[in-house]
Amino acid sequence: MATRTTKSRRRWTAVIRTPLGLSAGLLLLLVLLLAVFAPVLWSHQASAIDTDHLLEGPSASHWLGTDNLGRDIFYRVLVATRQSIALALVATAIAVVTGLLLGTAPAVLGRRAGRLVTATVNVAVAFPGLLLALFFAVIFGVGAKGAVLAIGFAGAPAFARLTQTLVAGVAARDFVAAARIAGAGRIRLLVRHILPNISEPLVVNATIGAGGALLAFAGLSFLGLGVQPPAYDWGRLMGESLNSIYVHPAAALAPGVAVVISGLAFNLFGEAVAKGLGVESIGVSRFRRRSDDSAAPEAPTSQYVVEDVVLSVRDLRVTFPGPDGPITPVRGVSFTIGHGEAVGVVGESGSGKSLTALAVAQLIEPPGQVSAERLEFLREPLLETPDADRRQLLGTSFAMVFQDPTTSFNPTKRIGAQLAEGAREHQGLTRRQATTRAIDRLRAVRVPAAERRAGQYPHEFSGGMRQRAMIGMGLMGEPALIVADEPTTALDVTVQRQVLRLLESIRTDDGVALLLISHDITVIGQVCDRVLVMYAGRVVEDLPATALATGARHPYTRALLAAVPDLDTDLEQPLAVIPGRPVDPGRLPSGCAFAARCEFADDRCRTEDPELETQLDEGHRVACWHPQVVELGWPMRMEQR
Numbered sequence: 001m002a003t004r005t006t007k008s009r010r011r012w013t014a015v016i017r018t019p020l021g022l023s024a025g026l027l028l029l030l031v032l033l034l035a036v037f038a039p040v041l042w043s044h045q046a047s048a049i050d051t052d053h054l055l056e057g058p059s060a061s062h063w064l065g066t067d068n069l070g071r072d073i074f075y076r077v078l079v080a081t082r083q084s085i086a087l088a089l090v091a092t093a094i095a096v097v098t099g100l101l102l103g104t105a106p107a108v109l110g111r112r113a114g115r116l117v118t119a120t121v122n123v124a125v126a127f128p129g130l131l132l133a134l135f136f137a138v139i140f141g142v143g144a145k146g147a148v149l150a151i152g153f154a155g156a157p158a159f160a161r162l163t164q165t166l167v168a169g170v171a172a173r174d175f176v177a178a179a180r181i182a183g184a185g186r187i188r189l190l191v192r193h194i195l196p197n198i199s200e201p202l203v204v205n206a207t208i209g210a211g212g213a214l215l216a217f218a219g220l221s222f223l224g225l226g227v228q229p230p231a232y233d234w235g236r237l238m239g240e241s242l243n244s245i246y247v248h249p250a251a252a253l254a255p256g257v258a259v260v261i262s263g264l265a266f267n268l269f270g271e272a273v274a275k276g277l278g279v280e281s282i283g284v285s286r287f288r289r290r291s292d293d294s295a296a297p298e299a300p301t302s303q304y305v306v307e308d309v310v311l312s313v314r315d316l317r318v319t320f321p322g323p324d325g326p327i328t329p330v331r332g333v334s335f336t337i338g339h340g341e342a343v344g345v346v347g348e349s350g351s352g353k354s355l356t357a358l359a360v361a362q363l364i365e366p367p368g369q370v371s372a373e374r375l376e377f378l379r380e381p382l383l384e385t386p387d388a389d390r391r392q393l394l395g396t397s398f399a400m401v402f403q404d405p406t407t408s409f410n411p412t413k414r415i416g417a418q419l420a421e422g423a424r425e426h427q428g429l430t431r432r433q434a435t436t437r438a439i440d441r442l443r444a445v446r447v448p449a450a451e452r453r454a455g456q457y458p459h460e461f462s463g464g465m466r467q468r469a470m471i472g473m474g475l476m477g478e479p480a481l482i483v484a485d486e487p488t489t490a491l492d493v494t495v496q497r498q499v500l501r502l503l504e505s506i507r508t509d510d511g512v513a514l515l516l517i518s519h520d521i522t523v524i525g526q527v528c529d530r531v532l533v534m535y536a537g538r539v540v541e542d543l544p545a546t547a548l549a550t551g552a553r554h555p556y557t558r559a560l561l562a563a564v565p566d567l568d569t570d571l572e573q574p575l576a577v578i579p580g581r582p583v584d585p586g587r588l589p590s591g592c593a594f595a596a597r598c599e600f601a602d603d604r605c606r607t608e609d610p611e612l613e614t615q616l617d618e619g620h621r622v623a624c625w626h627p628q629v630v631e632l633g634w635p636m637r638m639e640q641r
């Protein structure tokens, strides 16, 4: 079984095996060996004064000649390796650490303070690095210490920007949202989920940055602002031999060549690693079956008692700032979900399905804003509940399954540990208890050989298996509601069925309510009790799934149904499509948003927006001025459960 460590080792070995990686690696190794051993072996020869041979050119006894005190330049260049490399590495470390602190600050500090830090970093990045280094060198004073700080701080803004970009990239991934739902705070999110995923590019860039720091340090020492006598580095050696460069060019060139070779070694090695790691793809290992029958631990009890209504949403709105004023892609959505009920949300892309789910899960990030007349989960008003209580409530009683199982888990952590994390935080379980429960939950979602699988990394799971593990993560507490946003879109058809069946059995066996979002009205019709049809940020029809095949009233729902091909569809004919395009939430027309695409629309439809109102039968609401009453005779096979 390939572990992450061996996999990572293999990737690095692959880097070293490329011609560029091998030569840069060997060069870097030579430089580092010199830095360690040269002062031990040759510091005596490098500091021996010989007044009989002052300022001599290259000879058999002094390969690069001597300086103004008769000291051997060749040995001095070798011995200076340690000082030059050590100072460059310390400066790089300062740059990376400061950059990390500044770059992660926006993720930790919150919106306002974070913006201030980002703005400061942006201004600092715009400043030429050498100018910054000179500025800091003046502040910290002349000398090695001042120069190290100067180069370190001058390099920090670039690392801060890099960190910000990397953090933003990882923070948008589903596993971070999942950890947030599981109740992880900002610092925990950063340390456990984000930083491990950005460490590789940071290390690569730090290696390349060390080459730059080496050059910058040589520059400062050359100008007399860096290392001070009697200590010496390559920059200082260059500065000292500058006056006699025309007489003894070797004395000035040798330290310069040393700077170039070492700088190249760092840069090329960093580039080779970046290239090598960038092209490597993560494989998916196959799994083997093994029976596993150890006893399951008791489920921890949730502190919240499930009432009949699990989720109650009234007039939910999600707003974002737009170029021409705020846009509201979710505008006044209302629905309730009862205990153990499965409600499906269907609609074309952009209709506001995901935003509705994210708003319910409290995952809309600023500048997005969520408002609602009522947003109650287990009778707790989510928008008014204090942060810690809300995290606790959602962490134990709410589960979210995302579309793409490849991004739902943190790639750097074992599956079992990721499942256990939330349970330790919210249910006060010990590490061992949480791990046992994680294995039990993996078993509950039918992951074969759950115990062994818990010790594996996400890349060792297949897509369907990962999606089941994600559902298992939601079952670590005692969820009253699972929100699944297109949970099967990224999976192949057979696996789709397995995952849907699993969700269904959890619902029937454990009485967990389900909010299932899908493009696919057939899937919704098969799995759910009730269907919410969304168009342009509103629910336009709310009907029982049993009524879907024949009793849909809204022309949009009917059009969605008509667009589903079935076995009797004549493949010679073009498939039915809904004419026109969905409306842009930034440019909503007055009246009914579907009017422009609707064959029944009249003037009233184009001027007045219809409310969602109860129709002939209880439990069927439609927002339409002309609800269609003729029964549908769909050839479509809408298998009911």
Ligand SMILES: Nc1ncnc2c1ncn2[C@@H]1O[C@H](COP(=O)(O)OP(=O)(O)OP(=O)(O)O)[C@@H](O)[C@H]1O
Pocket: 320, 329, 347, 348, 349, 350, 351, 352, 353, 354, 355, 356, 368, 519, 585
């Ligand atoms: N952060 C955002 N800022 C501005 N507009 C957004 C943002 N997120 C989503 N939107 C807009 O809101 C609308 C609804 O998005 P949402 O993701 O909810 O649609 P959806 O119905 O889930 O579509 P899909 O099935 O493609 O995921 C879209 O037009 C989208 O462009």
